[in-house]
Amino acid sequence: MAASALPRFSPRRALGRTGFTATAVGIGDIADRSTPHETLVTTLRRALDAGLNVIDTAPNYEEGLSEKTVGEALRGRRGDVFLIDKVDELDAPVAPQVEGSLRRLKQDAVDLFVFHAVSEPAVWERLAAPGGGMEQLGRCVHEGKARFRGISSHHPDVLRAALRSGLCDVVMFPLGPFVDARYVLDVLPLARSLGVGVVSFKTFGAGKLLGDTEGYGRPLQARPRGKVGSGGKEDRGAPSLPHLSVETCVRYTLTLDPDVMLMGMSHPNEQDAALRAAAAFQPLSTEEMARVRERAREAIQGKGAVWWDPPAAATGAG
Secondary structure, three states, X not given: OOHHHOOOOOOOEEOHHHOOEEOOEEEOOOOOOOOOHHHHHHHHHHHHHOOOOEEEOOOOOOOOHHHXXXXXXXXXXXXXXXXXXXXXXXXXXHHHHHHHHHHHHOOOOEEEEEEOOOOOHHHHHHHHOOOOHHHHHHHHHXXXXXXXXXXXXXXXXXXXXXXHHOOOOEEEEEOOOOEOHHHHHHHHHHHHHHOOEEEEEOXXXXXXXXXXXXXXXXXXXXXXXXXXXXXXXXXXXXOOOOOOOHHHHHHHHXXXXXXXXXXXXXXXXXXXXXXXXXXXXXXXXXXXXXXXXXXXXXXXXXXXXXXXXXXXXXXXXX
């Protein structure tokens, strides 16, 4: 399908104090080794042609394939895009990891490096300590290899501590129909009050809210039986577990109003569904939000671990 068939997105507002005016939707991980590299590049450029101007990648997304794909897709159009990359090894020296990412991207610098999945308070304490990872990343910023620094996290307590430290320009965390309520009630308002940019992920609950999967395309090991039709035969075409629609998940997350909502869009049909839902966005009412959360609680059951909520968290609200 031609790129012109997609809706067009325009920059909406500044990403925290970075000064970059970002689109409401950003491009999440697009790495998929089952898809030809040229197809991945073309698909990513299709999203860029639709106006999206934030891209997220990481070294461990398909062992560097994501970074290489992003770098190639950005050739000749780097200046219009806010590029986010990650430091995956949280206790290893930072500079060599930054250099490795820049080589794979074939870029001199990125806009933002974040420490990836900082989801234990003790890990954040080590990163924030004198001489720790945040200080090392700060030196990379000083050297011009990045403009900003931050973290991504699956733990509200870590995010609160990181925000209060003053060390983060941008934070990345889950927002969607099934997340710990503290992301919405505590972390999001705190980030806004401090002028720290917010980039969200898990709109679709790693795919669990849309289909029968343990996450990111992994089918359930034992699929429930389908519904029995009027003829007494199993209806293989009927959903076997509760699902939410792409539109519902997108509307819910955009109603929460992060600076940027990341979505993985590895294939044109995924782009079509996600971007059309975003372009048609209308905020949900308080009552509608509550109903979506209840449906999300039903849709997530039996689909494996919810790793984006800390243990013993009061999940399902937001």
